[in-house]
Amino acid sequence: MLLEELDLDIPEELIAQEPAERRDSCRLMHLRSDGGLGHHRFKELPSLLRPGDLIVFNDSRVFAARVRARKITGGEVALLFVRRAEPRSADRLLVGYEEGTVGEVWEALARPSHRLRIGTVLLVGDEEVELLESLGDGRWLLRGRPGKDMLSLMEEHGTMPLPPYIKTYQQDPSSYQTVYAAESGSAAAPTAGLHFTPELLEALADSGVSSAFVTLHVGLDTFQPIREARVEDHQIHTEAYSVSSEALGAITEARQARRRIIAVGTTATRVLETLASLGGPALGACARGPAADSSVAVSGSTSIFITPGYRFRMVDALLTNFHLPHSSVLALTMAFAGADAIRSAYAEAVAQRYRFFSFGDAMLIDRPAGGLAPPRAGR
Numbered sequence: 001m002l003l004e005e006l007d008l009d010i011p012e013e014l015i016a017q018e019p020a021e022r023r024d025s026c027r028l029m030h031l032r033s034d035g036g037l038g039h040h041r042f043k044e045l046p047s048l049l050r051p052g053d054l055i056v057f058n059d060s061r062v063f064a065a066r067v068r069a070r071k072i073t074g075g076e077v078a079l080l081f082v083r084r085a086e087p088r089s090a091d092r093l094l095v096g097y098e099e100g101t102v103g104e105v106w107e108a109l110a111r112p113s114h115r116l117r118i119g120t121v122l123l124v125g126d127e128e129v130e131l132l133e134s135l136g137d138g139r140w141l142l143r144g145r146p147g148k149d150m151l152s153l154m155e156e157h158g159t160m161p162l163p164p165y166i167k168t169y170q171q172d173p174s175s176y177q178t179v180y181a182a183e184s185g186s187a188a189a190p191t192a193g194l195h196f197t198p199e200l201l202e203a204l205a206d207s208g209v210s211s212a213f214v215t216l217h218v219g220l221d222t223f224q225p226i227r228e229a230r231v232e233d234h235q236i237h238t239e240a241y242s243v244s245s246e247a248l249g250a251i252t253e254a255r256q257a258r259r260r261i262i263a264v265g266t267t268a269t270r271v272l273e274t275l276a277s278l279g280g281p282a283l284g285a286c287a288r289g290p291a292a293d294s295s296v297a298v299s300g301s302t303s304i305f306i307t308p309g310y311r312f313r314m315v316d317a318l319l320t321n322f323h324l325p326h327s328s329v330l331a332l333t334m335a336f337a338g339a340d341a342i343r344s345a346y347a348e349a350v351a352q353r354y355r356f357f358s359f360g361d362a363m364l365i366d367r368p369a370g371g372l373a374p375p376r377a378g379r
Contacts, residue, residue, distance in 0.1 A: 001231040001308050001331065005339060008325040008346050016359035018169045023179075024200045026361045027354055031337055031345055033366040039352065042195045042362055043203075045319075051208025054254040055262040055319075056247075056272060058190040059213040061181035063151055064158030064173070069122040069129070077122055080109040080161060081154060082187045082220045083240070085141060103144040105132065107220070113138040125157050139220070151184055161187055163358055165324075176358075185217035185240065191358045192265030192320045209262075210254075212247040216240070216267045216302070225326040231307055236328055241271045242299035251275070251314075260316040266329040269336075272314035274302040306332040308339055318365045322349060322356045337365045 020026040024043040031037055040048065049055070065081045085105045110116055110131075120131045127148060132141040144150045160176045162169065178193035180201070204211065221237040228234050243251075251272070254261055263269040275298065305328065315336070323330040334342045345363065354361045 001334075001339075003226060003229050003231055003326060006226065006231065006326045006330055006334075008330075008343070009350070010322075010325065010346075010356050011350065014350065014353065014356050014360075015165055016355035016357060016361075017166055019175045019194065019359045020355075022197070023195050024197050026195055028361065029345060029349060029354065029363045031341060031363060031365045033369045035341070035368070037345065037348060043200060045200065045364070046203045046207040046209065048364055049204070049207070049209050049262060049317075050260060052257075053209045053260045053262055053317075054212060054250060055204065055209055055264060056212050056214060056251065056268045057178075057180060057193055057196075057264045058216050058267040058271070059178070059180050059182040060186040060190060060215050060217050060267070061184040062160060062177055062186045062189045062218075063184045064154045065161040065187045067124055067154055067158040069124045072121055072123065075115075077116070078111045079122075079124075079142075080111075080187065081150075081158075082107045082109065082139075083185070083217060084150070103146045103148060104150045105141055105143045106150055107135065108140055108142055109138050109220070110140050111138060113140070116140065124153055127153055163188070165357060166359065169359070180213065182213070183215055185215070187220070188218045189358065190216075190218060190265045190267045192268075192362060194359075195362055196264075210250065212250040213244070214247055214268060214271045215242045216271050218267055221328060225324070226328060226331070227326075231331055232305070234305065234328065236303050236305040238301045238303045239267075239270075240299070240301050241274065243271065243275065243297060245297050248275075248296075248298055255314070261314055262317045262319060263315045264319050266318075266320060266332045269315050269318060269332065270302060270304050270306070273306065273310075273312065274300075274304050276313035277304065306335050308335045310335045312336060312367070316367050318363075320363055320365065321358065322346065322354065322360055322363065324357060333363075333365070336367070338368060341368070 026042045028040045028042045030040055030048055067079045069077045069079050085107050116131055118131055122129050129142045129144050132143050134140055160171055160173050162171060176189050179196055179198055217240050219237055219239045226234045263272055318336050320333055
């Protein structure tokens with residue numbers, strides 16, 4: 001796929017600067033499996049799904065990742081914490097610390113970065129963090145002091161990591177958090193889930209739709225557009241995921257019973273398709289690996305990069321937002337629905353004055369009738 005195929009013309013005035021007054025009052029475009037298109041409100045979702053469907057959510061919680069730090073010499077540094085890194089055995093990361101007393105190591109974006117050096121100490125409030133290693137492109141490994149909970153430090157001094165295209169919203173931190181968020185670990189919200197309310201979750205259950213929760217911590221790649229001329233040459237970053245035994249059992253049962261699996265967002269999609277690639281709960285023709293034991297939890301990391309030509313093995317319908325041009329999530333959405341179908345849907349959304357991106361409106365995309373084309377040669 002060429003990068004120019006991810007070009008879309010989104011008028012700036014349609015970029016949502018604040019969430020809908022009520023989460024489930026936003027608009028919902030429905031791309032049906034027969035190619036038809038419908039316009040709805042998000043609260044109508046139970047009527048668009050079927051009894052027996054399994055809807056899969058990503059319950060990762062966003063932490064206050066944007067932190068203002070300062071050098072001891074007085075200069076300011078903007079940090080965007082991305083994810084916790086495992087302590088390294090390299091001497092340069094552990095020097096001066098006895099075993100069991102090493103501070104937490106995190107990956108972060110730092111701006112401005114060009115004047116920063118390994119060993120530089122930054123102050124966050126009165127707490128010190130040390131730069132350990134440059135990873136390139138403004139990314140750094142940094143370490144807190146032994147015994148210091150870095151998430152607590154961020155909650156005390158940081159703000160929610162709203163995307164740069166949201167310029168005017170005076171943020172309420174809860175608006176950039178799903179109502180079912182559980183485990184902290186994301187540097188950006190899984191935004192398809194922002195539209196749900198407790199009442200809507202209850203209405204889905206009452207209509208016969210079951211649910212499962214997986215976790216994928218959204219990381220750095222959310223903030224980086226694709227720049228390579230050939231989309232598949234883009235290097236997507238690894239993100240940590242986990243699936244409880246309860247969720248794995250529900251997914252396995254739904255697939256065995258040939259009930260539809262509805263993924264809430266591209267992050268839940270990546271978890272489900274990662275499981276399929278491992279031969280986990282993807283059964284029968286869905287996978288060729290060994291059957292999974294659904295009585296145990298599954299966790300790991302994934303760098304799965306889904307582009308047009310990919311054959312989906314787990315997801316029957318995708319609930320997602322309208323995405324940025326040149327983004328990996330737009331490529332995934334085009335892979336699921338077909339590039340031409342997505343371009344037509346986005347043109348219709350512009351004509352109908354839908355709201356775009358994180359705080360904008362949503363799409364429910366049924367898997368096209370007859371499935372998707374097999375991967376092209378060489379992919």
